[in-house]
Every structure is written in C-alpha cells, then in structure tokens.
Amino acid sequence: MNHLPDINIIVPLYNEIENFNILTERLISIVNKSSFKIEVILVDDGSTDGSTEKIRELALKNENFHGVFLSRNFGQQIANTAGLKFSNAKDGVLIIDGDLQDPPEMIDQFYALYKEGYDVVYAVRHSRKGFLFYKLAYYLFYRIMRRFSYITIPLDSGDFSLLSRRVVDHINSMPEESRFLRGMRAWVGFKQIGLSYDREDRAKGSSKYNLLKLISLALNGIFNFSKYPIRFSMFLGLISFCISLIYFMLTLIKKIFIGDVPTGFTAILFAVIMFGGLQLIAIGIIGEYILRIFFQVKNRPLFIVKERIQNGKKVS
Ligand code: UDP
C-alpha cells in the first residue's frame, strides 16, 4: 500500500499537557516539511490532566497523528510497546520523549543512518542536564549494566532511537512482560550505531519518574539482562561456606591439641547476624526471579487500549 508512512514517530505521553502545544507544533512542522512521509503515534498513558482530550482533538483533525489511548497508566516502557504494536510505517519508527528532551528535528540524521543500512540508530547522551545525584546514578547504572549484562547495551542511551521495520517486528514478537526496550533493542542485533546528542532539560512540568519508578526500571534492566544477581548469591554462599569451614577446622585443631577453649559470644552473634543477612539477600534475589516468572506466566496482555484514532477516525 502506497499511502503507508515511511516513518512513525512514537511519543509516550503521561500528563504532558504543559508540553503538548509546543511538542505538537514542532512535530507538525517536521511532518509538513519532511521529504519522506511521517506519521506520529501519540500514546496516552492514562493521563489525567487533559492531555487525553488534546490528543483526541488533534488526531481527529490531523490525519498525520494517530492516538492510542491506554486504559490506565502502564508506564513509559509499556506505552512505547503499545506505540510499536500499532506502528505501520514501512521503514521504521523513531521513539522520542514527550517533554522535548529528545529533539524530534534530529529525525533527518537518524533517517540518513537508516538509509546507510543501520537497523538501529540509538541516541547517546553526550551531555545531560539535571540534578547531580541523578546524573551520577545514571552514569553508574549504565556502567554497571555494561559490566554485568550478557548483551552489550550501549552506554548512556535511552529509548530515543530509530528502529527499522524488521527490528520493530522482532520486538513486537517478544512476549516478555517486564520490558526494558533499550535492552531488547540491543538483543535483537543487526547493524546498530550510536548518534551523539546533548540532552535538553525537560521543557515544562516535572519528571514522571520518582526515585522508586527509576529504581524499578533499573532493576528490570539488571534482572532481565544479567545472570549475575543469582550467581552473586551463589558466590556469597560459597565464600561464607569456605570461611566457616576454615573456622571450624581451626576450632577443631584447637580443641584437640590445646584443649577446650571457651568461644566468644560476640563471634557467635556476629556469625548469626551475618549469615542471617546473607541468607535473606539470597532469598530476596531468588524472590526477584520468582516474581518475574509469576508475572510472566500469568500471560496477561501487556496493555489495554481503550480507544484508538487513526486517519482522523475512531477505529476502536
Ligand atoms: N511517561 C509515560 N508514562 C509514565 C511515565 C512517563 O508515558 O508512566 C512518558 C512521559 O510523558 C515522557 C516520557 O515518558 O514523554 C519520559 O518521561 P519523563 O520525562 O518523566 O522521564 P525522565 O526524562 O525524567 O527520565
């Protein structure tokens, strides 16, 4: 079909009303002057601030904008997943944040690299604005991931990326419930390349992530793409077993050759507390895996769409 777009731009939106007008003005001007055909998929992730109505209004009057409305807030990773599921572009998709931290105007650079034969073009944050604490946390997280992951996830790259049609199809066929797109994208393979950019500050409003949500995203990355946590508990267990074995032998030797030596209460207390702690850590790590298995075997759909607008018309 010839009327299909070349590229979809996917934007997850959760209470972004303050950014909506400026975001869509910039997107409209990109769509209008672009040499290739672009259609934007705005995914409403259960907004409660009026963004939903704004998206609906725009999608009904401008055929270049689709609206996908989720039944509640599912989180950015799932919102992007929904966007990918409904993408219909021939060449691929560009995923951007809705707060203008990822300049959509960069689409030409992304597309040029795609034309050179790259299946994944991911943006790499050359610089990042924001609080020092978060900058440090992100810096450390990406380096830890790099070290521990069984696939190579590029440093300092978020969801901002262009994915070719076949990569999108492969990601769509991956049924995992706990989604860490930047890891899944790396797992798919093909030719991938980084594109450096300076990450802007969010245009308006405040981050939709609190510390807990960020930690949960980071844990998803680590537990879904690394075998180290479970190996770590085995390693701890082995080390402590060796230490206690040595300690046991020493006491035995003492007992046989020197006679009954009264052992200290402090040492016992220390051992009880330390090994109790180690066991809890190990159980916690196993628990993390069981939790993930538990959610995966439920086999629920990843999201629920309550409404969809495409080509200026309501389709569901
Ligand atoms: N977002 C979303 N659902 C959420 C949280 C965030 O769709 O539950 C969207 C948000 O509207 C924005 C993008 O994901 O378009 C990135 O979120 P945010 O800017 O809050 O993240 P940060 O840049 O602070 O990491």
Ligand code: MG
């Ligand atoms: Mg942001």
